[in-house]
Amino acid sequence: MSQEKLVEIKNLKQHFKTGRQSVVKAVDGLNFNIYKGETFGLVGESGCGKSTTGRTIIRLYDATDGEVIFDGENVHGKKSREDLKKFNREMQMIFQDPYASLNPRMKVEDIIAEGMDIHGLAKDAKARKAKVHELLETVGLNKEHANRYPHEFSGGQRQRIGIARALAVDPSFIIADEPISALDVSIQAQVVNLLKKLQEEKGLTYLFIAHDLSMVKYISDRIGVMYFGKMVELADADELYKHPIHPYTQSLLSAIPLPDPDYERSRERFTYDPTKHDTSEEPEFREVRPGHFVLCTTKEFEQYQREHGTGE
């Protein structure tokens, strides 16, 4: 994996007004980078702002504050139509619900080719058709499927159509927002294997948003854990699972049920108590172990370093 930054997220904030006085800080000061060719996993409970982060990065929402720098260029801020078009080609999204994210009145062929039409990627009708057929085969469907409507497909097949649509404009970066949570276990594995295969073949970069921690661990190179709009811990996937430092991450990991009865019988769950933190100062994101960042205060930082530092 190269260490070249593809996406840089700097102090990203997304606040929603919910009344005259109240503001929901869905995303509150996020900083992280996504490197070329890697899969960055974003996990957290519902309502922690992980989907909002994904949607803000791709500019479905306008950020309240902060910057998203994609390939050296700021995504947010004023942009001409042309610039936006260029950017939209590079960044695509796969949505959670394969039932709601495909237009029921459009044929699969037109769903997949819509992006190509907008960007003028197909020379003529024949080339368009050929490209659609190629995409369908890439994601494991047949070209006969091109003339059908979404309702004729199962959930897993629909998610494949969603993936084909995202691939149609040859993007370099794909945001997958819970792409497998709506699918059956056996189908989940099919879709995850497909995403992995496509990454190898096309050198794609993924932002993989999910709450299923074992799947995230499986697919991601690095993982960020979010809690109430903030990133509380960021590390390599293995590192995070072997040495969780932030108490919230520890509680999250201890809650995952594993398909192993012996383990389950002896499992001890760890409950997170947010009031137990040191409140003497604003917590900051600090590197406790190489490449392993935790949101903590100076005092906690020293404690974490003593407990988890590299000198063990």
Added chain:
Amino acid sequence: MEKLLDVKNLHVSFDTYGGEVKAVRGVNFDVKKGETLAIVGESGSGKSVTTKALMQLIPKPPGRIKEGEILFEGRDLAKMSEKQMQKIRGKEISMIFQDPMTSLNPTMKVGNQIMEGLIKHQKMSKPQARKRVEELLELVGIPDAENRMKQYPHQFSGGMRQRVVVAIALACNPKLLIADEPTTALDVTIQAQILELMKDIQKKTDSATIFITHDLGVVANVADRVAVMYAGKIVEVGTVDDIFYNPQHPYTWGLLGSMPSLDSADEELFAIPGTPPDLLDPPKGDAFAARNKYAMKIDFEQEPPMFKVSDTHYAATWLLHEHAPKIEPPEAVKKRMEGMANSSSSSEGERV
């Protein structure tokens, strides 16, 4: 142990314009007092239909129980009238549904919803019932019960709502609790709380539970015994250890292999190819044959009977026939199972 529920050769069909959909095709299982039976399988495998049939909650028409007996303490529920069933539902058998957002009435105060069953089945007076509701809310871990019971469902979070649903289900001390994916809509941390709660209550009340889920992690956590369903049939049944450590049916292998373990290396997940069969026209022979790479010729011609593996463990696959070639589970599955056993001992020390 005494059998509380004994389901024999249950067939449930739906009559649609396309023809008869055979959703459940000859299911046999029993539930003993105080135990938890988990039913696992993909969507469309008939696990929800089976349990809905137990409670006669299948809309008729188009659904109907074609054949079979559902013996609950010796009485056949399949032959009962609606009136008789009403005395059983909520009182002796109760149900927890998947989505707490839709299973509560948004226009009724939470306390009144819990009270309904108490007043109807146990003939309690209102003040009596109110007192019991307070106890129940405390039991399921909702603090400040006195005020909370006067609130509406939208004032509760998802996890708290599911606790209310659990309280409703437990109100009349049922002998059998059916939980249909009770934690699928919840976050992992909340899920862990609800599972702990249900286990705790089961210990206190000694009720039996049928737990429907597709999450094998949850199964490992709650179940005493497991039944694996595929295309309207139970293909493997055994104790939780039988199923996880000595699975026999290729479909069970597939289910276990398709879940990543927390320390699995970068190998590919063992995905089950294809999709479940159309039950409008179930395939001849073993329904899983088309997705099974170990399928033999006979799998496409004749349905396998239940072969006995041990006293507690049965599986319906021709691979267990004495003339079948000896086949080991796929490497990926075996490795993952070994890996899991190791990971459980190593990761625990670090988590404390």
